[in-house]
Each structure stands twice: as C-alpha cells, then as structure tokens.
Amino acid sequence: MSKPPLSVLHRRRFRRFRFLLSTVILVGLLWAGGFVWYVGIIPTNVEEPDRKTDAIVVLTGGSERLSEGRRLLTRRLAEKLFISGVYRGVEVDELLSAGQADPRLLSCCVVLGHVAENTRGNAIETAVWVYEEGYKSLRIVTANYHMPRSLLEFRSLMPDVDIIAHPVFPDTVKVDSWWRWPGSASLIASEYNKFLFASLRNYVLQLLPGGNSASLHRSTPAPQEQDYSASN
Numbered sequence: 001m002s003k004p005p006l007s008v009l010h011r012r013r014f015r016r017f018r019f020l021l022s023t024v025i026l027v028g029l030l031w032a033g034g035f036v037w038y039v040g041i042i043p044t045n046v047e048e049p050d051r052k053t054d055a056i057v058v059l060t061g062g063s064e065r066l067s068e069g070r071r072l073l074t075r076r077l078a079e080k081l082f083i084s085g086v087y088r089g090v091e092v093d094e095l096l097s098a099g100q101a102d103p104r105l106l107s108c109c110v111v112l113g114h115v116a117e118n119t120r121g122n123a124i125e126t127a128v129w130v131y132e133e134g135y136k137s138l139r140i141v142t143a144n145y146h147m148p149r150s151l152l153e154f155r156s157l158m159p160d161v162d163i164i165a166h167p168v169f170p171d172t173v174k175v176d177s178w179w180r181w182p183g184s185a186s187l188i189a190s191e192y193n194k195f196l197f198a199s200l201r202n203y204v205l206q207l208l209p210g211g212n213s214a215s216l217h218r219s220t221p222a223p224q225e226q227d228y229s230a231s232n
C-alpha cells in the first residue's frame with residue numbers, strides 16, 4: 001500500500017496540532033475563569049464572630065491561627081479547642097504562653113491531634129474526634145486563602161455538623177491585589193489546584209460504596225487514644 005502524499009500528511013499533522021492547541025487554550029481559559037471564581041470565594045471577613053459552637057478547630061500552619069484559637073477559647077465561644085496536625089509542639093508552646101489567657105482554661109480545654117499531615121488529614125482527624133465527643137457544631141480557624149478547601153474537606157466528611165468559617169488574614173498573602181504579588185499569586189494558584197483535585201476526589205468517593213465517609217476508615221488509620229493529648 002502506497003503512503004499518502006507528503007501534502008496530505010502535513011495537513012493531518014497540522015489538524016492534530018491545531019486541535020491540540022485549541023484544547024490547551026480552552027483548558028487554560030477554563031482554569032483561568034475558575035481561578036478568578038476561586039479568588040472571589042476567599043473570605044474577606046469573619047461571619048458570625050460571636051456565635052458559640054461546641055468546639056473550635058485550629059489547623060496548624062501559622063502563628064496567627066493559634067493565637068486566634070486561643071483568643072476564641074478565652075472568650076468562651078466553645079467548650080474545647082482542638083489543634084489538628086501537631087507534630088513538634090513548638091507552635092503549641094507558643095499558643096499556651098501567649099497573651100493573658102487563663103492557664104487553667106487552656107489546660108482543661110485544649111486537645112491536640114497528632115495524626116494529620118495535610119488538609120484531608122485534618123478533616124479526618126477532626127471528624128473522628130468530633131463524632132467521639134458527640135459535637136454538633138464547630139468553628140474552623142485557618143488562613144483565608146486556605147478556607148475554601150478546608151470547608152470542602154470538612155463538610156464532605158461531616159455533613160451533619162454545623163461548621164462556621166473563621167478565617168485569619170496573614171499579612172504576607174495579598175488576596176485583594178494578588179496580581180501585583182507573584183508570591184501571593186503562586187500560593188493562591190496552588191491552593192486553587194488543590195481545591196480542584198479535592199473536589200474531583202470527593203466526587204469520585206461519593207460514587208463508591210459507603211460514600212465519602214468511608215475515607216474515615218480507609219484513607220487514613222483511625223486516630224488512637226494516644227494520638228490525642230491534653231495541652232498539659
């Protein structure tokens with residue numbers, strides 16, 4: 001069988017290249033549109049700042065989060081403060097010694113989780129603890145740019161728990177003018193990509209037997225009693 005003329009092969013290659021280029025451009029436009037949407041849902045304020053919940057949950061990753069969690073506990077806005085993802089204790093020492101908090105309150109009411117290594121782990125670790133305690137409401141304290149993904153993960157595992165977002169606002173992350181700050185733009189873009197991946201993963205998990213809650217038993221070993229500790 002004779003080969004097609006070179007002109008035909010060139011046209012075929014050009015059509016393939018044009019299709020590939022169009023696909024890349026379309027995906028890029030969709031990503032960019034989604035990124036703008038994601039920036040728009042990053043919280044700019046704290047809603048219901050005075051509402052009491054059963055627990056306050058701080059996701060480790062910045063001193064602002066821990067300081068805010070301590071302040072909320074001192075205001076008696078919850079019975080317990082759960083710090084998820086503790087693995088070295090340096091930030092916890094900073095929390096316990098900061099400000100004018102009553103040390104007796106911190107000693108009795110701060111619980112540390114030592115299992116989580118990422119946001120999904122935070123959600124799993126917290127869900128196990130929340131259901132063990134029988135709590136029905138909680139307030140999540142984390143950075144504003146991290147809040148959309150945190151809410152996605154927490155609400156997927158605890159759909160029957162009332163969850164209040166309590167963002168903190170790091171000075172180093174310029175959400176309002178991200179396009180002027182390459183570091184902020186890169187960080188938010190990374191969070192957006194992780195948000196997309198988490199959304200896809202949770203959608204797939206919902207299609208599996210047991211739904212997303214099955215990850216409490218399969219994705220990560222259930223935290224044991226020794227994985228939680230009082231602050232003292």
